[in-house]
Amino acid sequence: MISTTSRFTYIARAIAFTLLFPVAFLLLLSVSTGWIFPEVLPESLTFQRWISLAGANNDLFNSLLLSLVIAFSVAAVSTFGGFYTSKHLAYHHKRSLWMRLSYFPFVFSPIIYAALLYFYFIRGGLSGNVTGVILGQLLIAYPYSVILFSGFWSDRIQNMEQLAQTLGGNRWQTYHHILLPMAQGLLLVCFFQTFLISWFEYGLTTLIGVGKVQTLTLKVFQYITEANFYNAAVSSSLLVLPPIIMLYFNKKYLFKKRW
Amino acid sequence: MKILGHRLFSSKAQAAGILLFLLFTVTPLLLGILYAVFYSLGIIGLLSEGVTLAYWQQTLADTELWSSLGYTFYIALVTIFITITSALGLTLFLKRPLQKGFPGFSLYVPLAFPAIVVAFLVFQLASQSGLLSRIAWQLGWISDSSAFPDLVNDPFGIGIIAAHTFMAVPFFSLYFINLYDGERIAEYKQVAQSLGGSRIQQLFQIEAPILLRRGFPTIILYTIFVLGSYEIPLILGQQSPQMMSVLIIRKLRKFSLDTIPEAYVSALVFIAVIILLLIVIFKTRSFSYDLDN
Numbered sequence: 001m002i003s004t005t006s007r008f009t010y011i012a013r014a015i016a017f018t019l020l021f022p023v024a025f026l027l028l029l030s031v032s033t034g035w036i037f038p039e040v041l042p043e044s045l046t047f048q049r050w051i052s053l054a055g056a057n058n059d060l061f062n063s064l065l066l067s068l069v070i071a072f073s074v075a076a077v078s079t080f081g082g083f084y085t086s087k088h089l090a091y092h093h094k095r096s097l098w099m100r101l102s103y104f105p106f107v108f109s110p111i112i113y114a115a116l117l118y119f120y121f122i123r124g125g126l127s128g129n130v131t132g133v134i135l136g137q138l139l140i141a142y143p144y145s146v147i148l149f150s151g152f153w154s155d156r157i158q159n160m161e162q163l164a165q166t167l168g169g170n171r172w173q174t175y176h177h178i179l180l181p182m183a184q185g186l187l188l189v190c191f192f193q194t195f196l197i198s199w200f201e202y203g204l205t206t207l208i209g210v211g212k213v214q215t216l217t218l219k220v221f222q223y224i225t226e227a228n229f230y231n232a233a234v235s236s237s238l239l240v241l242p243p244i245i246m247l248y249f250n251k252k253y254l255f256k257k258r259w
Numbered sequence: 260m261k262i263l264g265h266r267l268f269s270s271k272a273q274a275a276g277i278l279l280f281l282l283f284t285v286t287p288l289l290l291g292i293l294y295a296v297f298y299s300l301g302i303i304g305l306l307s308e309g310v311t312l313a314y315w316q317q318t319l320a321d322t323e324l325w326s327s328l329g330y331t332f333y334i335a336l337v338t339i340f341i342t343i344t345s346a347l348g349l350t351l352f353l354k355r356p357l358q359k360g361f362p363g364f365s366l367y368v369p370l371a372f373p374a375i376v377v378a379f380l381v382f383q384l385a386s387q388s389g390l391l392s393r394i395a396w397q398l399g400w401i402s403d404s405s406a407f408p409d410l411v412n413d414p415f416g417i418g419i420i421a422a423h424t425f426m427a428v429p430f431f432s433l434y435f436i437n438l439y440d441g442e443r444i445a446e447y448k449q450v451a452q453s454l455g456g457s458r459i460q461q462l463f464q465i466e467a468p469i470l471l472r473r474g475f476p477t478i479i480l481y482t483i484f485v486l487g488s489y490e491i492p493l494i495l496g497q498q499s500p501q502m503m504s505v506l507i508i509r510k511l512r513k514f515s516l517d518t519i520p521e522a523y524v525s526a527l528v529f530i531a532v533i534i535l536l537l538i539v540i541f542k543t544r545s546f547s548y549d550l551d552n
Contacts (some may be wrong), residue, residue, distance in 0.1 A: 012356035015349070016365035019429060022380050023368060025390070029383065037388045037404050038396040081279060088276025091269075098280060104288050106480070107533055109487025111504050112526050115511055116291030143284045171272065200373035203489040203504070217375050217490075224379055224494060236376040243371035251367050 026240065029233035049234045060219060060231070064238055067199060067215040070130065074137045075195035079187060081138075082145025082194075087179075089146065090153035099150060102143040110140050111203030121208050128210040136208040137201055141194040148190050152183055192246055199239065292530075295523040305516055314520035324525055326500040328532065334416045334492070334502060335485040338423040343471075343478060345424070346431035351466055354436055369429045374422075378494035381422045385410035411495045418495035419502070423485055434477060435470050444469055479540055483533060503529045 029035070031050070034043030053061045089098040105113055114136055118127065126132030157179070164174045180187070202217040211218065216239050223232035268274035297303045301311040318324055349357060356362055372380075384390045392407035401407050411418035439445070447469070448461050456464070471478075492502035501509065503525065510522035 008353055009356045012353050012362040015353070015357075016362040019365040019368050022372070022377075022425075025383070026376075026380065038393045040390070040393045040397055081283070085276045085280045088273040089280060092273065092277060098277075101285055101288070102280075103480075105284065107483055107487075107537065108288075108291075108530060109484075109489065109504055111489040112487060112507060112529065113287075113291065115507060115522070115526060116295050117287055118511075119294055120287075120290060139283060139287050146280065146284070200375075202373070202375050203508075207508070217373060220375050220379060221490075221494075224382070229383065232379055236379055239373055239376055240371055244368065247364075247367050247371055251364075 023240065023244070026233050026237050029230060030237050032230060032233075049230060053234075059214075060216075060235060060238070063214050063216050063219045063235070066130070066213070067217075067239075070134055070137065070213075070215060071195045071198040073134050074141050074198040075191045077134075078138055078141035078145045078194045079190045081142055082190065083149050083183065083187065085142075086146045086149035087153055090150055091158065099147070102146045102150075105140050105143050109203075110201065111207060113139065114204040114207040118207060127208055128212045130209075130213055133205050133209045133213045133215075136204050137198045140201075140204065141197045144197060145190050145194055148193065149183070149186065152186055157182065196243060199242070292527070295527050299520050299523040299527060301520065304520060306520075315524055318521045318524040319528075321521075323500065323506070324528065327503055327506045327525075328529070330416070330500040331486055331503045331529075334419055334423075335482050337416075338420050338427065338485050339478065339482050341420065341424050342427040342431055342481075345428045346435055347467055347470065349428070349432045350435035350439060350470065351462060354439060357432065358436065366429045366433055369426055370433075372426065373490075374426070374488065375490040375494070377422045377426055378491045381418050381425070381495055382411055385418055385421065412497050414497060416492075416496065419492050422491045422495060423488065427481060427485075431474075431478075431481075434474060438470055438473050439466075442469055442473055476541075479537070483537075486533065 028042070031045045031047055032042035033046050035041075036043075052058055053064075055061075089095055089102075092098065108116070117136070117139070121127040121132050121136065124132075126135060160178055160182075161174055164178050169177070200217065201215075202221065205213060205215055206218055206221070209215075209218075214222075216235050219235040220232050220239065223229070223235060268277065294303070299314050301307050301309060301314060357366055369377075382389065386392070387404045387407045387409070389411075391410075392401065392404055395401045395407055396404070409417075410421070444466055447465050451461050451465050487504055488502065489504040489508070492505050496502060496505060500506075507522050507526050507529070510518040510525065513519075
């Protein structure tokens with residue numbers, strides 16, 4: 001007879017397999033050929049799609065690099081910009097108002113927000129290029145970063161900052177030797193979270209980028225509409241694997257509110 | 260700088276920080292809403308002929324807007340109901356096995372999936388030529404792919420709900436497990452037990468209410484996230500009714516210029532409904548993320 005505890009353990013394992021199955025399915029689809037209805041398994045396997053990624057001028061590899069450049073830029077600017085801003089918002093007498101306002105870009109949904117701002121991007125010459133897409137994504141990632149850091153600032157941090165200044169430290173030294181080291185863990189979490197906001201983004205990118213800024217998410221959609229499911233699986237795997245590797249190193253990078 | 264006796268900024272650094280926030284968050288919000296309002300009133304736009312309420316009257320009288328709004332809320336509410344029920348079940352009954360080893364790791368994996376990939380996966384698994392249909396064929400349950408039930412691009416949004424649920428259940432399970440430990444619910448449960456409370460009473464009068472109460476702001480924010488989702492209904496949704504984001508973008512990108520003001524009216528109605536909802540919900544409840552709390 002199975003005890004209740006071991007029954008729960010079996011159920012937990014079954015759930016774990018269900019949650020990990022999509023990763024295995026994606027990887028299998030990415031190396032499959034001739035997998036047509038009604039076959040449950042592919043006719044044969046090929047690693048050609050993965051090998052060709054390393055080839056010269058590969059479209060998908062270029063999209064991977066572009067996504068990395070955009071995501072790193074968005075993450076770096078929004079993390080440090082958000083850190084600096086949140087400090088001043090936190091100690092301002094209207095902080096409640098600022099905090100409520102910082103939630104609005106999420107309330108709007110990125111694609112609707114992009115639709116409302118599209119005109120300004122066209123007028124500013126920012127539609128259809130990488131700069132515009134980075135700026136558009138920053139409008140979502142930066143307020144997120146402000147919200148994430150808002151919990152960091154407290155009377156204790158303010159007292160330490162004042163102490164450093166009383167002892168003769170200038171503003172740069174206070175940041176360099178006190179605030180940044182104290183916020184190191186949160187800065188790292190924020191960097192990864194804002195990296196993922198950019199990495200996962202599709203709607204805003206396709207609208208502001210007019211389909212010309214071909215990030216990996218756009219490639220997935222393009223391959224789906226072309227019914228090229230094997231390549232869609234390769235691009236999907238490229239999107240999923242970096243966050244899973246991050247997850248392997250530290251789970252907390254992934255588990256934070258992201259809207 | 261002083262306003263009504265209050266110093267607006269205490270230093271140049273604070274002024275710079277707040278101006279940065281105004282520039283990158285508040286100004287785009289205001290500019291975006293103003294542009295949509297002006298366009299919807301015919302003040303600007305390629306077909307502008309002066310101020311008119313015609314676009315508002317036309318769009319508000321169109322049943323497509325209201326059926327899309329209703330469909331969007333239906334998807335979000337069903338998703339959240341299934342998600343919260345499942346996540347509460349996993350937290351209350353499987354908390355311990357889900358916190359260690361292989362199951363503990365697996366719960367984090369769906370968080371690494373972007374919405375577009377989840378939509379692609381659901382399509383590959385649940386469409387009429389997908390893996391589930393193939394298994395049903397191999398088992399002799401169906402004789403043809405068309406005999407498999409429509410689970411994607413279907414009128415009930417089953418595919419959309421499944422995709423959102425796959426993303427949300429692990430997130431809320433992790434969230435509730437963290438809350439469970441953080442709120443010291445086990446200790447309250449022990450007190451109830453020593454006072455003679457049954458297992459059912461502990462579940463429904465202590466554990467679930469505390470988790471739901473503390474998790475309320477996150478549940479509301481996630482509902483709004485589902486309401487505004489785009490990629491999943493774009494790939495897994497049907498032609499009509501569509502979820503609001505898909506409807507708005509379709510109207511905005513049509514070749515006919517007539518539908519652009521309608522897109523902005525729909526966007527403004529959607530934003531107003533969500534803001535009203537937030538005001539009503541949070542009128543009597545505090546927003547736990549605020550610094551003041």
